[in-house]
Structures are given as C-alpha cells and as structure tokens.
Amino acid sequence: MRWRAYGEHAALLDCASLAESMAAHATVTSARPPGIAELVPGARSLLVVEIPGSAALAAVRELLADADLEHPPEGRSREITLDVTYDGEDLELVARDAGVSVEDVVRLHTGAVYTVAFTGFAPGFGYLTGLPEPLRQPRLSAPRTRVPPGSVGIAGEFTGVYPRVSPGGWRLIGHTRTVLFDPRADPPALLAPGDRVRFRSAG
Structure with a gap:
C-alpha cells in the first residue's frame, strides 16, 4: 500500500488489489476514527477525507499500518x-x-x-x-x-x-x-x- 496526498485535507491509499481495498475500507469503517468526512473506495484505492483541523488522516494511517488486512472485520452490513x-x-x-x-x-x-x-x-x-x-x-x-x-x-x-x-x-x-x-x-x-x-x- 502507498499513501499519496490528495489536496489539503485528504489522502489516497493505493492498494495492490480489490481485496486489499475492500479490507482497508472495512477496517476504517469498523473503527470509525473521529474526524473522517468521507471514505471513497475504488477498485484499487481508498480516498480518505478528513474534517479540517482533525487528526483523522494520521489516525487512519496508523490504524491501517497495524491492521490485519488478510482478516478484516465483518462489520454490520445491510x-x-x-x-x-x-x-x-x-x-x-x-x-x-x-x-x-x-x-x-x-x-x-x-x-x-x-x-x-x-x-x-x-x-x-x-x-x-x-x-x-x-x-x-x-x-x-x-x-x-x-x-x-x-x-x-x-x-x-x-x-x-x-x-x-x-x-x-x-x-x-x-x-x-x-x-x-x-x-x-x-x-x-x-x-x-x-x-x-x-x-x-x-x-
């Protein structure tokens, strides 16, 4: 995975596969770090947008750095x-x-x-x-x-x-x-x- 700046208050996570992108999205959605304005998953990416002044981007980076993306949380899905x-x-x-x-x-x-x-x-x-x-x-x-x-x-x-x-x-x-x-x-x-x-x- 690789992070790239995406404007002043967002970062784009480049993923190696669709499965990794889905796992990253599930992990962040389950943890719900405060200050996230929007999450936008793609086929090989995850865009994270934070509320200005929050530390959401740093929290998400730390969360995913330690996450087991081979076994992402199930979460509550409709x-x-x-x-x-x-x-x-x-x-x-x-x-x-x-x-x-x-x-x-x-x-x-x-x-x-x-x-x-x-x-x-x-x-x-x-x-x-x-x-x-x-x-x-x-x-x-x-x-x-x-x-x-x-x-x-x-x-x-x-x-x-x-x-x-x-x-x-x-x-x-x-x-x-x-x-x-x-x-x-x-x-x-x-x-x-x-x-x-x-x-x-x-x-």
Whole structure:
C-alpha cells in the first residue's frame, strides 16, 4: 500500500488489489476514527477525507499500518434483495460461453451473496463482487449506446445494475424494477460500499 496526498485535507491509499481495498475500507469503517468526512473506495484505492483541523488522516494511517488486512472485520452490513426478471439480451450468450443452460445461469446468479465493493460510473451504480466463476465473462466487444434502467449485467468479476439509461458494455442477463438512484431520497443511492446484495428471480 502507498499513501499519496490528495489536496489539503485528504489522502489516497493505493492498494495492490480489490481485496486489499475492500479490507482497508472495512477496517476504517469498523473503527470509525473521529474526524473522517468521507471514505471513497475504488477498485484499487481508498480516498480518505478528513474534517479540517482533525487528526483523522494520521489516525487512519496508523490504524491501517497495524491492521490485519488478510482478516478484516465483518462489520454490520445491510442486506438488500433485488427481484430480477431474467430476460436479458445476452442471457443465451452468457449461458453458451459458460457451457451451461439458461436455467443454470439464473441458478448461479441468484445463488450467490454479493458485496458492494465500490460505486461509480453513474450515480447509484454498484460494482458487486462474488460472481460465480462460470459467469465471469468479458464485456461485449461493441458496447451498446443505450442500456435501459434496471438492466442487470455482468462483466469480468463483477455484476451490477444500471440505475439509469446510459451506454454500457456489460452482458445483460435481466432487469429489475427496483429504483437504484433517486435524487429526492435520503440517501439518493440504494447501494453503498459494504452492503450485501442478493438477487431473486421474479419469474
């Protein structure tokens, strides 16, 4: 891990892997040192923003220097279930490339428990880890210019849900009617880093 200054009141921790980034985030979230204004995890990083005048950055550095990131704290995470209709445009492609039936794709996708590793790309979009190995497939060779909101997709080691209309190259396997981002809600985004997510077939 390597720390880099990020303005006057923040520091960016460069991590060696997604697992290390998630472990660092879980460790800091569990300890909750006073004076932290914001934590922003990424695929290989953790941004720590402190309240000006606090000693939060120093406390976080000390905390992570002594932490066992191989065994991070479990913490208290929310569990969210999303009902999905498995009718995506790429469902048969995913099944074919995995060497399984469409029914097996649904069974595999709904049988796992996922963790929101980080958010980004679009407001409310969560990158969920825990995807079963047969479903870990590459993005489409040609991204779509328009992906409908609620589309459930997979790409590499992640699965996720498009919260709004946008371009996208993930393989689409279904859709959910659950609202992932509402600017009038508090908080606006349904998913947050550390949350556990399950998918349930809506038939």
